[in-house]
Amino acid sequence: MTQTPTRADFDRYMVPNYAPQQAIPVRGEGSRLWDQAGREYIDFAGGIAVNGLGHCHPVLVKALTEQAGKLWHVSNVYTNEPALKLARSLVERTFADKVFLCSSGAEANEAALKLARRWAHDHFGEHKNRIVSFTQSFHGRTFFTVSVGGQPKYAQGFGPVPGGIVHGEYNNLDSVRDLIDDDTCAVMVEPMQGEGGVLPGDPEFLAGLRALCDAHDALLIFDEVQTGVGRSGTLYAYQQLGVTPDILTSAKSLGGGFPVGAMLASDRVASAFAFGTHGSTYGGNPLASAVALAAVEFIDTPEVLEGVKRRHALFREHLEAINDRHGVFGEIRGMGLLIGAVMSADYEGRAAEILPLAVEEGLMALVAGPNVLRMAPSLVIPEADIAEGMARLERAIARLVAGQ
Ligand SMILES: *Cc1c(COP(=O)(O)O)cnc(C)c1O
Numbered sequence: 283m284t285q286t287p288t289r290a291d292f293d294r295y296m297v298p299n300y301a302p303q304q305a306i307p308v309r310g311e312g313s314r315l316w317d318q319a320g321r322e323y324i325d326f327a328g329g330i331a332v333n334g335l336g337h338c339h340p341v342l343v344k345a346l347t348e349q350a351g352k353l354w355h356v357s358n359v360y361t362n363e364p365a366l367k368l369a370r371s372l373v374e375r376t377f378a379d380k381v382f383l384c385s386s387g388a389e390a391n392e393a394a395l396k397l398a399r400r401w402a403h404d405h406f407g408e409h410k411n412r413i414v415s416f417t418q419s420f421h422g423r424t425f426f427t428v429s430v431g432g433q434p435k436y437a438q439g440f441g442p443v444p445g446g447i448v449h450g451e452y453n454n455l456d457s458v459r460d461l462i463d464d465d466t467c468a469v470m471v472e473p474m475q476g477e478g479g480v481l482p483g484d485p486e487f488l489a490g491l492r493a494l495c496d497a498h499d500a501l502l503i504f505d506e507v508q509t510g511v512g513r514s515g516t517l518y519a520y521q522q523l524g525v526t527p528d529i530l531t532s533a534k535s536l537g538g539g540f541p542v543g544a545m546l547a548s549d550r551v552a553s554a555f556a557f558g559t560h561g562s563t564y565g566g567n568p569l570a571s572a573v574a575l576a577a578v579e580f581i582d583t584p585e586v587l588e589g590v591k592r593r594h595a596l597f598r599e600h601l602e603a604i605n606d607r608h609g610v611f612g613e614i615r616g617m618g619l620l621i622g623a624v625m626s627a628d629y630e631g632r633a634a635e636i637l638p639l640a641v642e643e644g645l646m647a648l649v650a651g652p653n654v655l656r657m658a659p660s661l662v663i664p665e666a667d668i669a670e671g672m673a674r675l676e677r678a679i680a681r682l683v684a685g686q
Pocket of ligand 1: 386387388389391420421422423472476477505506507508509533534
């Protein structure tokens with residue numbers, strides 16, 4: 283019989299790039315998780331905005347297990363029914379005409395950036411290769427995506443960075459006017475910065491980016507890896523912002539916990555990915571596609587999306603009530619069920635101290651940078667779980683305030 287693994291095995295056997303919590307979750311149902319010791323947690327973290335339907339949602343379990351008995355993988359030498367259905371569903375629900383399927387957010391962004399460069403190369407020539415992105419942005423951990431991302435710590439120490447990338451200031455259109463020119467092939471932006479602090483983009487800023495891109499024949503890429511698939515209260519955030527990108531990337535909630543990513547593009551742009559220009563062994567994998575199709579079809583309904591807006595209001599009410607009593611937050615912000623509570627001046631930079639206290643009280647939450655407590659729960663989290671999770675959060679915050 284094999285021994286039950288422990289947290290010590292992480293340090294012994296795994297590369298030290300993560301520092302996971304001591305508790306090891308072994309089972310999940312809806313918005314509740316249980317660890318090896320049988321302790322129960324309410325999940326406001328959602329696997330970092332991935333478990334859009336909580337844990338083991340019956341609709342996703344059904345899609346996965348039915349496909350598991352049929353066909354797992356065929357490579358892109360063949361196509362397959364789940365991938366075709368998923369691509370069609372995404373096209374019918376969005377601005378996009380074409381879809382590239384892959385397995386993660388970074389991979390979707392890598393595809394988007396390569397597509398933009400290739401499109402500009404083919405239509406205008408080699409010189410049109412500049413990419414504008416933003417400080418504090420996050421686009422994934424491949425070397426191209428950390429270089430485009432606006433947090434230098436993620437690219438430092440990995441050797442020469444790819445050239446042609448410049449960073450403006452988020453929500454500051456003038457900073458982009460100074461950087462963009464006819465050699466720019468793309469502007470990559472999150473409609474709301476996730477990792478950078480749950481910071482919503484001003485609609486005028488995003489509309490201004492669209493206009494600048496049009497003026498310079500550059501492509502507008504929306505990274506909706508974190509905001510996508512219902513999290514913002516619409517299927518994709520762009521649909522409520524009145525700004526349509528040329529390329530959009532999706533992952534995280536797309537598979538509800540099964541690894542999958544997608545890059546969506548208009549026909550005008552997608553044709554630059556001609557036969558042989560790009561690929562991925564797992565892209566369009568039947569298991570991943572079957573689960574993602576079920577997730578998209580379940581989430582893109584008025585019931586679920588209205589429910590996200592209702593729950594957003596509930597989260598806000600609870601957090602404001604907690605703040606009335608403890609004064610730890612300066613601002614509550616976000617869209618849908620991606621919510622940030624910014625620490626007040628007295629607690630500046632101390633968001634991460636809440637997490638271990640919350641775990642002790644039976645609540646999983648997140649941070650986004652040193653100053654923002656982040657919540658990205660299931661889009662269908664029961665209201666009773668919100669209330670109970672908030673009671674646990676308040677106990678954790680009371681202990682922070684008491685200096686325990
Ligand atoms: C998480 C995230 C990514 C990276 O996704 P991975 O699946 O970890 O590669 C990219 N962009 C944004 C906005 C994200 O939140």
